[in-house]
Amino acid sequence: MYYYKEDKSLRNLLSGCPCLETLVVRRAACGDGIKSFVIEVPSLQSLSIHAENDGQEHCEYVINAPSLKYLHIYTEKGPEVCLSETSLKLVEAKISCETIDDKLLGSLTSVKMLSLLFWSPLEVVYPTGSSVFYRLVCLEIYTGKPAWWNLLMFMLDASPKLRVLKLLTDKWHKVGEHVVCEKWNQPKTVPECLLLHLETFVWEGYEGKRQEEKEVAKYVLRNTSRLKKVAFSKSNCSLKDRLEMLKELERVIKTPDSCQFDFA
The missing domain is CATH 3.80.10 (Leucine-rich repeat, LRR (right-handed beta-alpha superhelix))
Structure with a gap:
């Protein structure tokens, strides 16, 4: 379990993975400090998000992955999810x-x-x-x-x-x-x-x-x-x-x- 200081910490981490094709995100009910979860990875092909009780605090997922082919989202509460319109290979x-x-x-x-x-x-x-x-x-x-x-x-x-x-x-x-x-x-x-x-x-x-x-x-x-x-x-x-x-x-x-x- 990781706790991020601010939202851009995750973006900086993912920006250092230019060849990433598969990403699995598991978030516990206690939270990890991120309110705007931005996934911006041009090479990403498979994304799975499993979040427990996200509804306790407002959270949004912004996904910009033009090569994305497989997407699985499981959330106990409904956060806002926005998938970039450029993901035409889904x-x-x-x-x-x-x-x-x-x-x-x-x-x-x-x-x-x-x-x-x-x-x-x-x-x-x-x-x-x-x-x-x-x-x-x-x-x-x-x-x-x-x-x-x-x-x-x-x-x-x-x-x-x-x-x-x-x-x-x-x-x-x-x-x-x-x-x-x-x-x-x-x-x-x-x-x-x-x-x-x-x-x-x-x-x-x-x-x-x-x-x-x-x-x-x-x-x-x-x-x-x-x-x-x-x-x-x-x-x-x-x-x-x-x-x-x-x-x-x-x-x-x-x-x-x-x-x-x-x-x-």
């Missing part, structure tokens, strides 16, 4: 944090594979204007909190070339049976990615108990015409219940003969 990003804001989402528009785990979905702030994930082909979203489908629909609308969609249940931040969820409202227009490009739809930990879950699943299946693989998995489910869920979902697929449907 291949994969995994974001796990309490809140997701427009600055962070807006700076990831060049990514090809994106995973989003959010703990307070009602605090998600979406980018405005013409933010489009024009290179995104694979998207993972965790369905752990009420109204997670708002983020899903935003991402579907903003990802015209999406081919793989994975919905994952986060057991640690799972929606409780007693929680009242916001009602699912079917969008008036179907996203381009569903109509023209989506080939794989996976839902791990599908419960099928909430009406909102069923409606989201049916909406995706009903509005895709190029699906090649559909996979739903659910633990602690009887064979009878599994078959009933399978029949209910299979009926809404447009092209059942050309699509592999698995319900494990």
